[in-house]
């Protein structure tokens with residue numbers, strides 16, 4: 408089992424030219440940003456950028472130290488940068504006129520390259536601080552009940568009121584059992600049921616439906632404070648979103664869905680394939696990138712994740728990208744070494760932008776149950792989680808853990824995953840969520 412989490416670092420000699428770190432200027436030259444180029448009709452459908460291998464940040468100084476030297480004069484782009492970009496680009500689609508490969512001895516700057524079409528990915532437009540087109544509100548609202556209707560939570564409450572139409576202790580006991588079974592957690596359940604019990608004794612409810620209405624209000628009161636949508640600060644260039652979470656919760660899939668969302672909103676973005684551990688993760692992210700026409704910075708399996716994040720942020724800065732989403736490998740919250748690695752990724756990003764990452768998005772599997780609480784506790788201690796995505800709420804998910812998370816941490820829930828399709832990642836909507844779990848008699 409231990410070997411499952413052991414990382415292998417690529418053993419390239421430090422002096423090798425292919426391991427050199429590139430300065431911002433070099434990357435800027437290699438990935439030029441051209442205003443308005445995205446509006447051009449001949450925009451390439453998919454652009455995958457493979458970053459040239461670089462030295463592991465383990466060898467780079469920690470935050471107070473200087474990272475790589477930053478020359479003040481623009482320099483020619485080294486052959487290996489262009490070569491790496493060419494190599495990846497050639498995997499995408501055959502280009503009619505390939506860019507001539509400069510030799511190291513006479514490497515001409517990319518900006519003075521001949522008029523042949525650039526083999527580099529179509530550059531993103533320069534960031535403009537304009538409001539983005541929000542996803543249509545109706546699409547965001549629809550489908551919750553269909554997707555969440557099969558959950559244990561919804562099924563428990565579905566038949567409850569026909570079995571117990573009377574307002575009595577049996578009904579309250581059944582509500583309590585249903586909430587516990589659906590993973591709402593003991594503490595949150597006790598709060599909710601005690602409130603209902605008191606109000607029932609005070610004869611506040613005319614019938615069971617009125618009690619159900621009160622439960623709905625109480626559940627909403629728990630979730631409303633955390634239903635805070637993600638705001639992309641367009642002043643951050645780029646806005647860096649670091650995704651974290653345990654294995655298999657849906658991080659890479661969520662990034663793919665976010666990429667589609669941001670792309671549809673007209674935001675220039677880039678992905679960093681920082682899950683260098685799972686064999687298929689890099690290819691999975693590249694596939695999402697290709698599908699959405701979003702460049703992906705990757706170094707391949709077993710590369711240093713912090714190095715990938717560093718390179719990606721450099722490239723995103725050079726291109727004027729608005730959003731950078733960095734993937735990380737899934738890790739158990741109990742694995743101290745791997746948790747510390749997340750801290751390193753954060754520190755390395757902060758070398759290029761002290762405010763980065765601007766959002767640490769933890770992805771939590773909605774079927775996990777109460778274990779989600781200890782996962783969040785550990786990840787929050789390691790990297791300071793600023794937002795949550797709860798996935799797999801469709802199907803047989805219990806769903807109740809969302810209330811437990813909200814009650815214990817108060818960390819914003821940005822999105823909910825209610826299926827595997829790109830459009831199944833929804834901005835978390837407290838009302839839509841609660842109404843999908845409770846019977847329709849409330850008129851939701």
Ligand SMILES: Nc1nc2c(ncn2[C@@H]2O[C@H](COP(=O)(O)OP(=O)(O)OP(=O)(O)O)[C@@H](O)[C@H]2O)c(=O)[nH]1
Nearest residue numbers: 654655656657658659660737798799824825826827
């Ligand atoms: N039903 C459902 N499946 C989902 C959802 N989100 C992700 N999945 C599935 O969950 C599985 C794991 O997703 P990945 O994105 O590979 O998970 P990961 O966290 O990147 O995995 P690691 O890299 O191993 O940590 C895939 O089969 C996804 O299709 C969701 O909202 N609903």
